[in-house]
Amino acid sequence: MTPARPIPQPDEVTQPYWDAAKRGELVMQRCGSCQRWIFQPKLACPSCHSDELVWEPVSGNGTIYSFVKVHPPVLPAFKEKTPYLVVLVELAEDPGLRVLGNLLDHDTSAARIGHPVAVVYESLDDGVVLPQWQLTD
Amino acid sequence: MKRAAAVCGIGQTEFAKNIGRSEKRIAVEAIRLALDDAGLQISDVDGLVRFNIETSDEVDITGNLGIENLRYFGEVGWGGGAGCATITQAAMAVATGQAEVVVCWRARNRGSGGRPWAATGAGVPGHGQFSLPYGLVRPVDQIAMMARRHMFETGATEEHLGAVAVSFRAHALRNPLASMQKPMTLDDYLASRMVSEPLRKFDCCLESDGALAVVVTSVERARDLKQKPAVILAGAQGTGPEHTPMTNYHAPEFLKTASPYVAKELFARAGVKPADIDVAQFYDAFTPLVLLSMEEYGFCAKGEAGPLAAEGYLSWDGGKLPSNTSGGGLSEAYVHGFNLILEGVRQIRGTSTSQVAGAELSLVTSGAGVPTSAVILASD
Ligand SMILES: [Zn+2]
Numbered sequence: 001m002t003p004a005r006p007i008p009q010p011d012e013v014t015q016p017y018w019d020a021a022k023r024g025e026l027v028m029q030r031c032g033s034c035q036r037w038i039f040q041p042k043l044a045c046p047s048c049h050s051d052e053l054v055w056e057p058v059s060g061n062g063t064i065y066s067f068v069k070v071h072p073p074v075l076p077a078f079k080e081k082t083p084y085l086v087v088l089v090e091l092a093e094d095p096g097l098r099v100l101g102n103l104l105d106h107d108t109s110a111a112r113i114g115h116p117v118a119v120v121y122e123s124l125d126d127g128v129v130l131p132q133w134q135l136t137d
Numbered sequence: 138m139k140r141a142a143a144v145c146g147i148g149q150t151e152f153a154k155n156i157g158r159s160e161k162r163i164a165v166e167a168i169r170l171a172l173d174d175a176g177l178q179i180s181d182v183d184g185l186v187r188f189n190i191e192t193s194d195e196v197d198i199t200g201n202l203g204i205e206n207l208r209y210f211g212e213v214g215w216g217g218g219a220g221c222a223t224i225t226q227a228a229m230a231v232a233t234g235q236a237e238v239v240v241c242w243r244a245r246n247r248g249s250g251g252r253p254w255a256a257t258g259a260g261v262p263g264h265g266q267f268s269l270p271y272g273l274v275r276p277v278d279q280i281a282m283m284a285r286r287h288m289f290e291t292g293a294t295e296e297h298l299g300a301v302a303v304s305f306r307a308h309a310l311r312n313p314l315a316s317m318q319k320p321m322t323l324d325d326y327l328a329s330r331m332v333s334e335p336l337r338k339f340d341c342c343l344e345s346d347g348a349l350a351v352v353v354t355s356v357e358r359a360r361d362l363k364q365k366p367a368v369i370l371a372g373a374q375g376t377g378p379e380h381t382p383m384t385n386y387h388a389p390e391f392l393k394t395a396s397p398y399v400a401k402e403l404f405a406r407a408g409v410k411p412a413d414i415d416v417a418q419f420y421d422a423f424t425p426l427v428l429l430s431m432e433e434y435g436f437c438a439k440g441e442a443g444p445l446a447a448e449g450y451l452s453w454d455g456g457k458l459p460s461n462t463s464g465g466g467l468s469e470a471y472v473h474g475f476n477l478i479l480e481g482v483r484q485i486r487g488t489s490t491s492q493v494a495g496a497e498l499s500l501v502t503s504g505a506g507v508p509t510s511a512v513i514l515a516s517d
Contacts, residue, residue: 004259005259005270006257006258006259006260006261006265006269006270006274007259007260007261007270008260008261008266008267008270009260009261009262009266010266011262011263014266039387040264040267040381040387046378046379065286065391066282066283066285066286066289066386066391067282067285068273068278068281068282068285068333068334068335068336069331069333069334070272070273070278070333071330071331071332071333071334074272074274074275075254075255075257075272075274078272078274081272083331083334084272086271086272086273086278086282088282088286088386096387096389098386098387098391099267100267100268100271100273100384100386101271102271102272113285113286113289128270130270130271
């Protein structure tokens with residue numbers, strides 16, 4: 001049996017993000033007042049302090065902003081995946097809107113900062129769905 | 138608070154991979170040694186400030202040392218970010234008359250006690266729900282993400298990171314209490330195994346057991362004690378905006394940690410400039426944090442830290458800003474940066490094993506990548 005992998009434990013603020021992933025959608029919070037995109041999810045807009053935040057779908061396109069290649073020792077759940085890539089993706093909607101994920105391509109050797117990526121969804125055994133990333137042309 | 142309080146005593150246990158004694162026991166040992174160093178008695182202590190993750194609390198310490206009453210006790214959060222803030226809190230307590238003799242300490246059996254990240258549970262709440270499920274779990278992974286982007290934006294190279302590790306190892310070789318006593322060349326650094334690319338084993342701090350303590354009192358009282366006072370010229374804390382601890386990837390400026398916010402307050406309160414600093418102890422859990430801190434504390438412009446490190450800027454032997462002169466977290470011991478504070482004090486006393494001649498202003502910084510703090514120590 002594969003050891004338990006850490007999974008998200010949603011709270012009242014983050015629940016819509018993970019619910020959307022189960023529907024195959026990537027959503028982000030946006031300020032209803034100043035229109036700013038917000039991540040990680042918050043109770044109010046850090047820029048204008050409005051609490052009228054809405055969840056909006058995003059394109060799921062972005063570029064690699066930074067990445068790491070993880071080598072052992074790691075948690076037992078990730079051991080078989082090593083070495084694996086964790087990418088920080090800058091979403092097309094806003095240069096400041098960045099989200100983490102894994103690069104799921106079989107060949108990750110082309111990964112570099114600035115390379116375009118698109119969202120894909122990975123279903124885990126326990127019904128959790130994680131937004132993930134693949135290189136695009 | 139400026140020049141109101143001073144560090145009058147320091148004490149520490151040995152550093153070891155497995156010290157064989159409990160964190161509580163080594164905490165008490167270090168505090169006793171710090172009081173002896175100052176020439177104070179246990180009965181003089183009326184204040185304590187600790188890391189909030191310290192496993193011994195105020196009651197453990199008062200009970201096991203025999204302190205009748207604490208007039209002031211406080212704690213600071215954020216792991217490695219807390220160190221210098223404990224000293225600042227102690228100085229504030231002294232300056233406002235809450236207490237007269239305040240002890241700050243850190244005792245941590247991180248060498249024998251296992252890696253905190255290895256205890257990651259299945260369900261991840263809070264900030265970590267967006268990072269840990271992707272296997273970005275260890276502190277080295279979290280900092281490597283920043284390091285890669287910093288290298289991309291500034292042109293810093295792995296040789297620049299290696300220069301930090303090599304410089305601090307040379308200082309450790311001069312310090313008999315440092316854990317690492319084997320020389321390190323740049324080739325040794327480059328040959329060490331990858332842990333989280335772009336970072337290698339020798340970019341990472343040690344895994345140590347050990348305890349350290351400092352005693353803070355008024356400058357006036359410190360003058361009558363055994364040691365030369367290390368005056369607390371200024372201390373500051375900061376978070377920066379939209380901070381995400383250890384994965385500070387979502388703030389408006391990616392490569393702006395809490396440090397520049399701390400630096401701005403710190404230098405303004407002290408009334409000095411970075412160029413006035415004689416010796417520095419930069420929080421060095423990982424080498425890229427040193428380059429970032431050199432830039433964020435204003436010692437150089439963004440992009441200049443790597444080349445400066447490679448030219449020997451951080452070296453005791455002829456460098457412009459001798460740094461981590463005891464070997465630091467990379468080569469002396471990693472006790473959440475508390476050993477950096479003691480070394481900052483020794484530089485003011487003139488007792489470092491890599492002493493900067495005539496050092497009058499000594500900077501110590503705490504954790505980068507978390508809400509953090511820093512202090513400037515000065516001669517009286
Ligand atoms: Zn807004």
